Amino acid sequence: MTHGAGSLDDVAGWALRYNDAASEWRGLIAGEDVGVAGLVDRWRDTFEEAQREERRLVAAGQWVGGPPTLLAAIGQEYREAAMTAALGWLLRPDGQHGLGRAVIDGLGAVVGVDVAGTVRVVLEEVRHDTRADLVVYGSGWTLIVEAKTFSSERPRQLDRIHELWGREAGPKFVFLTRGERQPVTARESADHWHNHTWRQVAAFIRAALVKKDAVTIAPGVHDYLMTLEIFHDA
Structure with missing residues (x-):
């Protein structure tokens, strides 16, 4: 040796x-x-x-260990695609999550949009070479969400999203992040982006749960909420 x-x-x-x-x-x-x-x-x-x-x-069976949620156990607690897809699931009024319109109404209240009427949720919609993480189409309104956990913005990312989705009906652009984080790629479109946090998402999901019968709520709702409250309460 x-x-x-x-x-x-x-x-x-x-x-x-x-x-x-x-x-x-x-x-x-x-x-x-x-x-x-x-x-x-x-x-x-x-x-x-x-x-x-x-x-x-x-x-007594009270000594426990390991990750506190299923999303954390499978390594998805910080994955932007997974966390955004779960949010998109909850935003569907007809979804099998059991919350009805409560979550889309909560998001609408946060961003200042009347989200009444039909809703269509699209994940990772691509136009040209640009992807929007989450787009929610409604009757006379559109929510375009760029979600971040720890990743940085790509060159001109937010300006390009605004250019490509800015002609939709009543567009609202949401920059969803952990903690207060100012966008750096919204140079020309800075006035059109609204900063919101995963903590706010957790708050209106929690409020929605309070109003619903726990028996009708899908288990994944609780796991997603706990993941937000534990890992994204920044």
Whole structure:
């Protein structure tokens, strides 16, 4: 086996430092420093108490671990496409989520649009070489949503979206992000973009749930909401 330069000296150095630390620890245990040794004893008692509590919780089935939501378990909690698709699902008044019009009404209230009437939801609509993450078409109104979690904007992205969807009926452009984040590619179209957050989305979904019978709500609604509240409450 070939060792890099100085690797054996590094190992020897670690051994010396380990021996020094071990010697200091033995001194504490032996009571050379009574005050610190007392702290060590109390630390040991506390640790053993924590172990007993852990065993009690495990026996009662109350010790849990791992990701808190299904979306997190499958690695989708920060995926823009997945999070936006779930929002699009909830925006359909006829969707099997069980919330009816509550979510589209909530989004309309946030962006200041009367969303009454029929609704058509389109994900990742492409025009020329530009994609809009989510477009909701209504009767005399259109919501165009560019959603971000951590990714940055592509060159002229928001200006290009505005150019290509700006002639739709009553267009409203929504820049949906984690926390307050100002768009940087809306140079010519800055006045047409409205900044909103995933936290706001979570708030009107939560409000919608309060008004509905829990029995009729699809389990995915709760998982999506919990994912928003845990991972996107920035």
